[in-house]
Amino acid sequence: MNIDLILFIILALVAIATALGMLLSRNAVYSALFLVLNFATVAVFYLLLGAPFIAMAQITVYAGAIMVLFLFVIMLLGAEQLAPSKVIPAQKWVAGGLAFILVAETVYLLTVRGVPAGNILQPAESANSLGFLQQMGMMLFNEYLLPFEITSILLLVAMVGAIVLTKQEKGGQK
């Protein structure tokens, strides 16, 4: 029982509890705040795994930009709580049973069949040094240059799409 394992178990419990809180809370604003906490926990996992750049990107992009956008839309639409509607009978139980089967199957396939046992993560020695970021940048702009450029086009298309979708049409229907 070393300190890494204790930290992992505490953080894993926090991550699962916040995900369940997101799923179960009635108010959409509470769901969004639970999800922010979950993203922060996952960012700490990235730091534990020796990926500081991804951890910072997670905090700024997910917890910062995406969740603020979510909160804006929730409050703009007043959609904190929807009126209760007709639910399919036993939907929750069927979904819960299917989810249990899915998680059991995934855990079996990934741990018993997939990953060879005894594969231990080493803590990254050079995680905090500048050489790490330099190496990652070199890889991003050499080997993965084409996907990087395609990402820029994708973001441009998404931006244009969002503007076109929410644009007020002048003079009613065209």
Add this chain to the structure above:
Amino acid sequence: MVPVNFYIILSAILFTIGAMGVLVRRNPLIIFMSIELMLNSANLAMVAFSSAIKSFSGQIFVFFVIAVAAAEVGVGLALIVQIFKSRHSINVDEMNNLKG
């Protein structure tokens, strides 16, 4: 020194919670948040594997996944706002025709 299996099990549990959110909730905003949770659990698995095999490729893929998630949320929330404007309700049970 945490075995990589633990990270994969945690990622599977988070993914399943996200899938359950898509199945049982009626609010499209919460369905979107569940999709974000599923993307995040896949990211966690990729970073765990990339750390286990000591390669940066997994982390670079996570970087691209984050960019794609940002684009997806932008367009998806614009669609939800537009549906709310035309129907004054965003309950997914009531979205049963394609023509606005």
